[in-house]
Amino acid sequence: MEVLIQTALSFPVVIFMVLLGLMVIYWLLVAIGLAPIEFLEHDSLRDDHLASAMVSLGFAGVPVSVALTVLLGLGTLVAAAVELLVLRFLPLGMLRLPLGLVVLWGSLALAAPLSVSLCYKLQPSLHRHRSACQCSLLGQTVIVRATEQEGNLYHATLEEDPDVDVVLHAKRGAVPGPGERWVLVKYLADEEAYRAVPKAKFMDARTRLRKLRMLQRHKGHTAH
Numbered sequence: 001m002e003v004l005i006q007t008a009l010s011f012p013v014v015i016f017m018v019l020l021g022l023m024v025i026y027w028l029l030v031a032i033g034l035a036p037i038e039f040l041e042h043d044s045l046r047d048d049h050l051a052s053a054m055v056s057l058g059f060a061g062v063p064v065s066v067a068l069t070v071l072l073g074l075g076t077l078v079a080a081a082v083e084l085l086v087l088r089f090l091p092l093g094m095l096r097l098p099l100g101l102v103v104l105w106g107s108l109a110l111a112a113p114l115s116v117s118l119c120y121k122l123q124p125s126l127h128r129h130r131s132a133c134q135c136s137l138l139g140q141t142v143i144v145r146a147t148e149q150e151g152n153l154y155h156a157t158l159e160e161d162p163d164v165d166v167v168l169h170a171k172r173g174a175v176p177g178p179g180e181r182w183v184l185v186k187y188l189a190d191e192e193a194y195r196a197v198p199k200a201k202f203m204d205a206r207t208r209l210r211k212l213r214m215l216q217r218h219k220g221h222t223a224h
Helices: 002-009 013-031 051-055 066-083 093-127 201-222
Strands: 142-143 152-158 165-169 181-188 193-199
Touching: 002 013, 002 066, 013 066, 013 093, 051 066, 066 093, 142 165, 165 181, 181 201, 193 201
Parallel strands: 165 193
Antiparallel strands: 142 152, 142 181, 152 165, 181 193
């Protein structure tokens, strides 16, 4: 027990423990109805925020709160394993901080793909309760299956779960055709519908944005 306590209080495991503790408190508030599941969600992927970052990591289709809890949980296990099996036996001294930061980053890097895989398996169950968090579908691909219903509304189904129906609200000049694949990018709560863009356009935009960020970082390093 003493070893476990020392591990939990060691750096960087203690960082994970604090963040995981905050997520536990959050879920307790959700359970008693004092916090919504959508607390960490946004209704659009347009701007830089936690929800769009999680989608870019591959967590589309699950609430940010669920994805973050799984990521922190697995990250905690990885960091604790490194501490128990390696770090506690080394006389680190002043190296504890820089090495701990490396372990922190490495734990998240290892936990991310495992978390994405686990969340992917949870998607069908979460889709059945999507009324509690409509924004969690942002970033997912849908297949248009019907022509115009009324106004600019179109029916589509999730590519990975055809049993889930969604309604698309198309802008003028951007009309989806049956069988086309579009990506959900914004939730319109008043209409219970989604804005979407063609999948190819969405992927091109992500590529350009990634290149732009890399260029900005390069310019920042050059300036220094």
